[in-house]
Amino acid sequence: MHQRIKQVRSRMHQAARRCARDPETIRLVAVSKKVPADRVRQAVAEGIHIFGENYVQEARRKIERLSGSGVSWHFIGHLQSNKARQAVALFDLIHSVDSIKLARALDREAAKINKVQPVLIQVNIGQEATKSGVSVAEADRLAGEIGSLKNLVLQGLMTMPPFFDNPEKARPYFTALRDLRDRLQGELDSGLHKQIHLHDLSMGMTADFEVAIECGATLIRVGTAIFGARD
Numbered sequence: 001m002h003q004r005i006k007q008v009r010s011r012m013h014q015a016a017r018r019c020a021r022d023p024e025t026i027r028l029v030a031v032s033k034k035v036p037a038d039r040v041r042q043a044v045a046e047g048i049h050i051f052g053e054n055y056v057q058e059a060r061r062k063i064e065r066l067s068g069s070g071v072s073w074h075f076i077g078h079l080q081s082n083k084a085r086q087a088v089a090l091f092d093l094i095h096s097v098d099s100i101k102l103a104r105a106l107d108r109e110a111a112k113i114n115k116v117q118p119v120l121i122q123v124n125i126g127q128e129a130t131k132s133g134v135s136v137a138e139a140d141r142l143a144g145e146i147g148s149l150k151n152l153v154l155q156g157l158m159t160m161p162p163f164f165d166n167p168e169k170a171r172p173y174f175t176a177l178r179d180l181r182d183r184l185q186g187e188l189d190s191g192l193h194k195q196i197h198l199h200d201l202s203m204g205m206t207a208d209f210e211v212a213i214e215c216g217a218t219l220i221r222v223g224t225a226i227f228g229a230r231d
C-alpha cells in the first residue's frame with residue numbers, strides 16, 4: 001500500500017503541475033468501500049486522512065472501529081432519505097445529494113443534532129440511466145432549495161462520468177461540471193443566496209483523476225489505485 005499511495009500522490013502532483021495548480025488545493029479521498037478496517041488503519045498510518053464510503057451500515061462499523069484516529073469520513077454513494085439520520089451523524093461531507101426530498105431529510109436530521117451539514121449536489125452529467133444524480137437542468141432548483149435550508153451548507157458539485165478506457169474521453173464531462181458550477185455560482189451570487197460558495201468539484205477516480213485535476217477537481221475519489229482491486 002505504501003508504494004501505491006506514493007504513486008497516487010506523485011501522479012496528483014504531476015497533474016497539478018501540468019496545469020499550474022497548487023497540489024495542496026486538491027484533496028485525496030481514499031475510497032474504502034469493501035476495504036476492512038485494518039487496511040483503512042494502514043492507510044491512515046501512510047498519511048491518508050479522508051475516506052469515502054458508499055454504504056451507511058458498512059461505514060458505521062468501520063467508523064466505530066477507527067474512532068479517535070482523527071480521520072474524516074465522506075459519504076459518496078447513493079443515499080436514501082431513511083438513512084439521513086445516520087448519515088448526518090457519521091459524515092463530514094455528503095457528496096451525493098440528488099433530490100429535494102433527501103436534502104430536506106438531511107436538513108431535518110442535522111437540525112436535531114445542532115449540526116450544519118456540508119453537502120455537494122451529485123450531477124448525472126452524462127445523463128446515464130444507471131447513474132444517480134440530478135440533470136443539469138434540475139441542479140439550479142436543487143441548489144436554490146438547499147440554499148434555503150438552515151442546517152445544510154452547499155459546498156459544490158460531484159459527478160461520475162461514463163466509464164471510458166481512454167481517460168481523455170472523460171474530459172468533456174469534467175469540463176461540463178466545472179462550467180455548471182461557474183454558471184450556478186453566478187446565479188446564486190445574483191439571487192438570494194450570496195453566502196453560498198460552490199468551492200468543491202468532486203470528480204475523478206482511479207482511471208481518470210489526472211484529467212479531472214486538469215479540469216479543476218478539488219476532491220478526487222480514488223479506491224483501486226490505493227487499496228488494489230475490490231472483489
Ligand SMILES: *Cc1c(COP(=O)(O)O)cnc(C)c1O
Binds near residue numbers: 054
Ligand atoms: C467506487 C467509487 C469510487 C472509486 O473508484 P476506483 O475506480 O476504485 O478509484 C469513486 N467514486 C464513487 C462514487 C465510487 O462509488
